[in-house]
Amino acid sequence: MSLAEPNVFTTISRQGQLPAKPTFLLPWPVLIYLAAVILPVGFHLGPLYLTATRLLLIAMIVPLGVNLIRGKYGRLLATDVFFLLHFCWIVVALAVNNPAQVVQNAGSTGVEFLGGYILGRAYIRDKTSFIALIQSLTAIVILCFPLAVVEAWTGKSVLLGLFDRLPGISTPVDLAIERRLGLERVQMSFEHPIHWGLLCSLATALCFVGLKDNYGLRPRIIITALICLSGLLALSSGAILAIALQLGLISWAALFRANSNRWLILLGLFAVSYGIVDLISNRAPLQVFMSYATFSAHSAYWRSTIFEWGMVNVWANPIFGLGLRDWVRPVWMHTPSVDNFWLLITMRYGIAGFAFLAAGYVLALWRIGRRSFDGDAGLWHLRRAWMFCFLGLTFTLTTVHIWGAVYALVFFFFGAGMWFVTVDADQEAEAQRAANPWECVKPRPLVFSRFSGDDPTVIIQGRQRSLQSRQHLKGDPKRHHPHS
Numbered sequence: 444m445s446l447a448e449p450n451v452f453t454t455i456s457r458q459g460q461l462p463a464k465p466t467f468l469l470p471w472p473v474l475i476y477l478a479a480v481i482l483p484v485g486f487h488l489g490p491l492y493l494t495a496t497r498l499l500l501i502a503m504i505v506p507l508g509v510n511l512i513r514g515k516y517g518r519l520l521a522t523d524v525f526f527l528l529h530f531c532w533i534v535v536a537l538a539v540n541n542p543a544q545v546v547q548n549a550g551s552t553g554v555e556f557l558g559g560y561i562l563g564r565a566y567i568r569d570k571t572s573f574i575a576l577i578q579s580l581t582a583i584v585i586l587c588f589p590l591a592v593v594e595a596w597t598g599k600s601v602l603l604g605l606f607d608r609l610p611g612i613s614t615p616v617d618l619a620i621e622r623r624l625g626l627e628r629v630q631m632s633f634e635h636p637i638h639w640g641l642l643c644s645l646a647t648a649l650c651f652v653g654l655k656d657n658y659g660l661r662p663r664i665i666i667t668a669l670i671c672l673s674g675l676l677a678l679s680s681g682a683i684l685a686i687a688l689q690l691g692l693i694s695w696a697a698l699f700r701a702n703s704n705r706w707l708i709l710l711g712l713f714a715v716s717y718g719i720v721d722l723i724s725n726r727a728p729l730q731v732f733m734s735y736a737t738f739s740a741h742s743a744y745w746r747s748t749i750f751e752w753g754m755v756n757v758w759a760n761p762i763f764g765l766g767l768r769d770w771v772r773p774v775w776m777h778t779p780s781v782d783n784f785w786l787l788i789t790m791r792y793g794i795a796g797f798a799f800l801a802a803g804y805v806l807a808l809w810r811i812g813r814r815s816f817d818g819d820a821g822l823w824h825l826r827r828a829w830m831f832c833f834l835g836l837t838f839t840l841t842t843v844h845i846w847g848a849v850y851a852l853v854f855f856f857f858g859a860g861m862w863f864v865t866v867d868a869d870q871e872a873e874a875q876r877a878a879n880p881w882e883c884v885k886p887r888p889l890v891f892s893r894f895s896g897d898d899p900t901v902i903i904q905g906r907q908r909s910l911q912s913r914q915h916l917k918g919d920p921k922r923h924h925p926h927s
């Protein structure tokens with residue numbers, strides 16, 4: 444059975460229990476969105492370059508945004524407000540630095556950032572839809588695994604080559620990047636191999652932890668191994684770091700599951716390690732961390748220099764940032780790319796732009812992490828899977844930059860987890876029963892007795908009368924043999 448399909452094979456008891464109807468189905472806008480993410484379809488409309496994901500989000504962002512403000516997707520959250528303020532500050536920063544480009548660039552950024560977030564916020568609202576989303580993402584990665592193996596061996600992206608032949612369709616450039624470990628870096632259908640690796644990393648903890656109540660340990664191990672291998676074929680240190688951090692969190696949770704203070708201990712170890720590195724190193728701990736999260740010493744030095752000079756630009760332009768202007772750096776740094784998402788946001792839009800984004804992001808992680816779902820194991824596992832996913836991604840984004848389809852996808856999954864903030868475990872269980880009432884009906888026990896019903900008292904009384912009757916017959920042989 445395919446992982447993305449619900450289990451529709453159920454038994455019917457003698458008392459007439461009906462089979463549970465399949466409920467693990469995604470809303471159609473989410474299905475179209477996931478298909479648009481993985482398929483490299485783009486086209487030019489005058490001076491604008493539109494992808495399938497951008498076109499879908501442009502069509503949906505206004506009605507979804509209005510419904511969000513009206514409270515149709517639950518009450519307005521602080522994270523919603525902070526993310527909206529972040530977008531508004533982007534518009535202001537671009538208006539100050541690049542007035543001629545503010546409409547086009549603020550529009551594309553807003554569509555990808557806010558559009559992806561609101562789409563996930565609007566359509567992923569309960570346990571059923573969230574599980575369906577995990578299953579769909581996992582199915583995409585597994586189906587693309589053979590294509591990733593082919594690309595790693597030949598260096599040719601099957602999807603890019605296929606869609607590039609279609610008239611009127613524009614696809615990302617198939618990059619010719621230096622081989623690593625004797626293999627080509629898998630780009631799949633994205634603009635850079637790191638984006639394919641990050642997509643796979645999103646599925647790692649979501650599959651292994653989030654689907655714990657749906658699949659056994661062995662299939663989850665096999666599927667998660669294939670997901671990790673798919674991500675590793677991107678041969679990107681950022682993707683490998685994201686996967687490694689999630690696997691580390693899963694291992695820590697398993698090793699210390701009996702210790703209720705396991706996360707406080709881990710946080711303490713992290714703080715102590717940070718202090719030790721700060722004392723014994725002549726570099727900032729974050730620079731040390733980034734230097735080790737690379738494939739080579741050259742990449743480590745390059746990222747350390749990017750961070751050093753990036754902060755110079757931040758303090759030189761603390762309010763409105765640089766916008767789209769080039770940043771100050773040594774003359775020998777020939778490329779303007781900044782391999783640090785959080786740093787680049789601060790450089791472009793100033794400290795306030797970063798602060799609004801970070802406040803909404805951290806507040807959501809804090810509030811969801813503090814929720815108690817001890818009464819609902821299913822919610823508990825899904826919440827933990829989402830937390831592991833984004834804790835790993837938070838550190839990874841200090842070593843990579845994201846844009847385009849993956850930028851929107853990351854915040855789509857972030858928005859898809861916001862229902863954890865307000866969901867009530869009892870109400871969720873009641874909604875599950877209302878959506879599929881037969882799924883919660885316990886099969887009635889089979890009663891091999893002539894007594895009607897399944898009341899244990901009736902059955903016991905019947906057995907006692909039968910035993911008394913047999914004993915009475917033993918005491919009077921004439922009753923047992925009336926013709927003797």
